[in-house]
Amino acid sequence: MIxxxxxxxxxxxAASGALAAVHSRLDVFGVVVLAAVTALGGGVTRDVLLGITPPTTLRQWPYxxxxLVVALIVFRFHPTVARLRRGVQLADALGLALFATTGTAVALDAAAPVVTAGLIGVxxxxGGGVLRDVLLNEIPLVLRREIYALAAAAGAGVVxxxxxxxxxPVPVTLVGAALVAALRILALWRRWNAPIPRS
Amino acid sequence: MIxxxxxxxxxxxAASGALAAVHSRLDVFGVVVLAAVTALGGGVTRDVLLGITPPTTLRQWPYxxxxLVVALIVFRFHPTVARLRRGVQLADALGLALFATTGTAVALDAAAPVVTAGLIGVxxxxGGGVLRDVLLNEIPLVLRREIYALAAAAGAGVVxxxxxxxxxPVPVTLVGAALVAALRILALWRRWNAPIPRS
Amino acid sequence: MIxxxxxxxxxxxAASGALAAVHSRLDVFGVVVLAAVTALGGGVTRDVLLGITPPTTLRQWPYxxxxLVVALIVFRFHPTVARLRRGVQLADALGLALFATTGTAVALDAAAPVVTAGLIGVxxxxGGGVLRDVLLNEIPLVLRREIYALAAAAGAGVVxxxxxxxxxPVPVTLVGAALVAALRILALWRRWNAPIPRS
Incomplete structure (x- = not known):
């Protein structure tokens, strides 16, 4: 289940990476590579930090x-450009929710101490979204003006x-993921802003 | 031989990193650092993914x-600026060819499953070229409009x-590397373009 | 002591990351995340390269x-904008000095060969400063026009x-760190420039 x-x-x-790649006008190979890096980057980082080598993600066909399939579907049937950014952010919110909670669960399974497990979940x-944004030469979402790392930390905390x-573990992970997604989507929808530095 | x-x-x-650094007008230290990161980044990543620590690359003098030597030679005798970009791309094609195939061979040696080995080869x-481009604040070659990851995957597939x-292994690696280099150089020379998203 | x-x-x-984040007008969450990545990135990389998993840095409360505390203090009491860049560079010089030398010491403790230990120290x-600059979409300090990697290498060499x-080890580490900091601060103060490529 996990x-x-x-x-x-x-x-x-993968969908968020592919949509961002389409938004940046990459060709079909670029779309596939960016989808793969975004989708697998977080899990590979998790496994490297836990000493699980080669990373699970690189050993199993479904991963x-x-x-690949998601990237090709997005490439062929992506929405109009005006909706691309919204699509990236929604897919990113769901990915953040699922990875922050399953990442924590995997780290607990690997016998990491609880704080470490929560951090590895975050x-x-x-991780995947940061790689996506860095490769596209943008300042990552996690650093920009909405609750992001805090939502991930809340979900990791639940797990x-x-x-x-x-x-x-499974219902707990689902509840944690729902919390993260709800926080992120609310932040996007209500344009929650955190304080910025005085100038 | 491998x-x-x-x-x-x-x-x-190293030559591709040093040429790109010269193109960006970095000083001699920047040229050396960028050459080293480009040259060693792929191999270090490979070893970390395979659990070989400290990475071989950081343990042996020739690596x-x-x-260092290549960076200083390029710094002193680099071509005229007009030819720098072409030089970066040619050296990058050869590096991609050699690393994708030897990386696969090293991963097979470390008992990685075949698909995993191919991926680690890619x-x-x-890896090195992505680090080079990200550090210079450019969108990596691998995401731009030419066959790139696919050429690497073809070479890994041969191995x-x-x-x-x-x-x-040695002749097979050479054949794989020749295939990758030929695909990349043809793509550059004939300006092969992959489909881009409809707008 | 180490x-x-x-x-x-x-x-x-952490202070250098937080000051750079304030300079880029990130919100309070972005300031905390960038401070954490800058502060912990080098040590996490060191431990991954040495095969110490999960990394020490992710296992201990003080780290x-x-x-977190430094980021919140900087967010609340940061200097006027005009002094931010100077503050980033000074904090960066001290961090470079301490991490290059303690990193070398940790690697020697983990039985890495001496050259490998020096490199892992560098x-x-x-590492942390490169992550900070890449996330903020800037060409890293280490590649720009001042002695940087060389200063780190000198400190690692002393250790x-x-x-x-x-x-x-403790006095030696202190001497090495003082050397790195002195070289960096002198380079900033006297605007030492290394040769750049002929055009």
Whole structure:
């Protein structure tokens, strides 16, 4: 089940990468590469930090086929340009939600201490999107003006707390992911702004 | 022999990094650092993904001296500016060819499954050039409008297939590398374009 | 003691990241994230290269609390904008000095060969600042027109030499760090320029 949620995260992050690549007018190869990097970057980083080598993501067919298929579908049927940015942000919110929580669950499974597991979850969640934005030469979403890392940390916190309380991991992961997605989508929709520095 | 090809890859990627640094008007230290990062980035990533720590590349003198010497030679005797971009692209094509194939061979040696080995080969091939372009604040070649990751994947595929068929690794690696270099140079020369998204 | 110096490096690099984030007008979350990435990036890279997983930095409270506290202090009490860039560079010089030398010491402790240890020290020193600049979409300081990697290498060399000579590690690390900081600050103050390519 955690694997299925992880794979769903791969699919939505692949979509966010592919949509961003279309927005930047990359060709079909660029769209596939950016979708793959965005979709797999977080999980590869997670496994390297946990000492799981070669990373799981690079060993299993579904993880490799999913970004390819998603990228080709997006390339062929992407929405009109005006909706691309919105699509990137929605897919990114879902990917963040799924990866931050499954990343935490995987790290707990690998016997990481709870704080470490939560942090690795946050890194798993934000990693793919950061790579996507850096490769497209943009300042990453995580640094821009909306709650982002905090939403990921809240979801990771739910998974860690559930683990401490001995609750079953799958529903806990789903609740955590729903919380992250809700926070991110609310922040986008209501244009929540955090304080900026005085000048 | 695989080590010699790997070292040749280090030399040509160092040249591509040094030429790109000269093109960006960096000083001699910047030229050396960028040459080293471009030359060693792919191999370090490969070893980290395979759990080989500290990475081989950081443990052996020839890997460290080669980028330094190449960078100083390029700094002193670089071509006229008009030819710099062409030089970066040619050296990059050779480096991609050598690293994608030797990276696959190293991963097979480390007992990675064949698909994983091919992927790690592709990552080894594109890693150095991606770091070079990201550090210079440019969208990486691999995402721009020419066959790139596909050429690397073709070369990795040749090495994997040769391994499955029990062929001797060195000639197979050479054939794979020649294929990658030929694809890249043809793509540059004939200005092959892949489809771009409809707008 | 080496841990204390390492933690001081975390604090000053966090300050450099937070000041750079304020300079780029990020909100309070962006300031915290950039401070954390700048402060912890070098040490995480060091541990991954040495095969220490999960990285020490992600396992210990002081390493996690320090960047948070520093980021909030900088966010609240940052200097006037005119002095921000100078502040980033000074904090960066101190962080480089501390991380290049403690990174080398940690690598020697982990039984890395001396050259490898020196290189890992240099990578630890420059890693956080490179991440900071790449995330803010700037060409990293290490590539720009002042002695930077060379200063880090000099400090790493002092620690390696002290280790070879059997000298006590803490004073040697302090001497190495003082050398790096002095070289960097002199380079900034006297505007030392290295040769740039002929055009």
């Amino acid at each position: 694997v299925l949620l992880d794979l769903l995260g791969v699919a939505v992050f 490799l086929l999913t970004p 890194i798993t969640g934000i 860690v707390a559930g683990n401490r309380l001995g609750l079953p | 080590v010699l090809l790997d070292l040749l890859g280090v030399a040509v990627f 460290l001296l080669t980028p 990552i080894t091939g594109i 994997v297939a040769g391994n499955r068929l029990g062929l001797p | 841990v204390l110096l390492d933690l001081l490096g975390v604090a000053v690099f 996690l609390l320090t960047p 990578i630890t020193g420059i 390696v030499a002290g280790n070879r000579l059997g000298l006590p």
